[in-house]
Amino acid sequence: MFFHSSQSEALSFKTWRNNSTRKISPIEGEKLAIETLKRLWKNEYFQTILTAALIFLVVLGIYYGAQAALGTPYPALAVASESMRPTLNIGDLIIVQKIDSAQINASKFYGDIVVFRNPYKPDDLIVHRAVEIQPAGNYYMITTAGDATGGSKDQFSPWNSSLLIGRVVARIPYIGNIPLLLRSESNMYIFLLIFIMLLIILMWPSGEKGRPTENAEKRRYFKVDLSHVFYIVSNIIIVGLLFVSLWGSYTIWQPGATPPRAIILGMYRDVQYHESFPGVKAHLSQGFLTHQIYCEMTGGTRLGVPTFAWYPFFIIVLILYNAWKIRDFWKNWKVRKKMETTPSSRTR
Template identity: 40%
Template sequence: MNILKKIYNSKLFRALLEVAFSFTLAFLLLASLRVILGVESPLFVVSSGSMMPTLNIGDIIVVQKVMPAQLGIGDIVVFRNPYVPYGSPIVHRIVNIRVDEEGNYKISTVGDAIGRGIDQFSPWDASLLIGRVILRIPYIGNLYLFISTEDRSITIITFIIILLILFLFFGGEGKKETQKKALGYTRLLYIFAINSLLICLVIFSLWGLGAYGFGMFGEYQLNAERYGAENVFLVMGFMTYRIDCQVYGRIRQGALTFSWFQFLLLVLILFNVTEVLVPIVRYRLNRESSNKNE
């Protein structure tokens, strides 16, 4: 029993347990998405610019299974390449749907970067359809693209191992040490650093850094330069936004996009409430209580 207790309390075992828990949680989340959305692979990473500026390289798109009869002109869909069925899927926008004499759906698509006509895959049979894009999450897919090559994979794995070693040696200094670090100038520096980081991320989520992402306003500006500011409409929702454009006399809906700006702003507010406001209020209440007791 003592041996088992020592193993359980060891830093290495705790670290491995946390890693295993993280992988299990990720697996359960992915399995749940597969069941809910009805597709084998509900998440795809955009790796080409054929749908820019609606979908950018490095975006993650969430795909839901739909029947061909549920599709409409303007929907963004993911489908298998008719010429290379087991290759990388294609993400394009529907421009035409027709039903042949046998009742088979034939779908024509094109990338937003091209805008007119049809792509080289069209018309393609609806049996190649994987699903419809229901959500876009900017930036996150860049990590996958970064580590997709062998050399970068080795770099990332090495970095993770170094972090794990640092955690094992410096992650368990005890409660007293943690309390000491939470006091004085160290705590002020910590609060300042986190606030600075969050503010920088908020600004990045709005304007981006060009090759590393365009940001919400950056995407709006790209569309405005292409179609004219009077034809571009930014539609805000809760934790989401969408950029619609009037193209050739008709409204073309953009992809519903997760709003990093709203999310990071909420994190910034919650952080300052819990780390700044609550301690100040608690300190004043304790001080008033002490004065009354005296």
């Protein structure tokens, strides 16, 4: 049967209207919703945005969880001065826990390292070692000193215990350099620009279509598989970071610190740095993911802070990364073997 153009258009419109007004059953609606979610889940842009949102939520959860667990609004702080060297260095991230003033252990050598508000500038936070504590009515008067001064009291002492924030219970080297860099407004814009560029790169469509074998051939350049190059380079980087965490010694520009520099020290270099101070004999105590440096000095032994050890972390990363890549290589090898044998089996 043939129709004129106007009749065909009228029929098409009628069909579209009937389809659009047709009621969808609950089962069909559920199937349609599932298909829509599947297509959305496979979308690269959606996956990138979802990953970024999850990372943000995880970081936010860790921060507020740490506040609740450690009982302080400042669970993690970056060291921005040299007053506590060599115990704490610029760029260290210190973990702070709330403590009652009466429980503070005060001593020139093994006193608690505490964080408190600057009596003259309450917005500024100071981290020093408690060397003396005296009761004063309902409060305590606390005397503190920086380790770099050899135990001489600082210009803030004695200060009222109402200014106390908490006690330093651990430190993570290097990580504090990131928030220190963000203290500068210009650096914040630079980091924001880098983040946006990375987001654009991640969301940029790959443009690779076709079978896995075709995509693999596209990744080859001068008969070299780029995935293998990436694997080798990644291992070199991880091993390099492992050696830096043990024997590295670098001075970097740090505009957010006073003075504007930070020292990157590996674990063994840090021990040597402690011993570079007059009259100090350093001892290293190691745990699974932590280490601690004690300084034997004239008059006593100065306690260090439990420190996150990067080298076992990088060893774990190296093992897990290689195990994951070997699993992928083995899986891809089996797929290629299967694809190679399938045509021959068909010809038989």
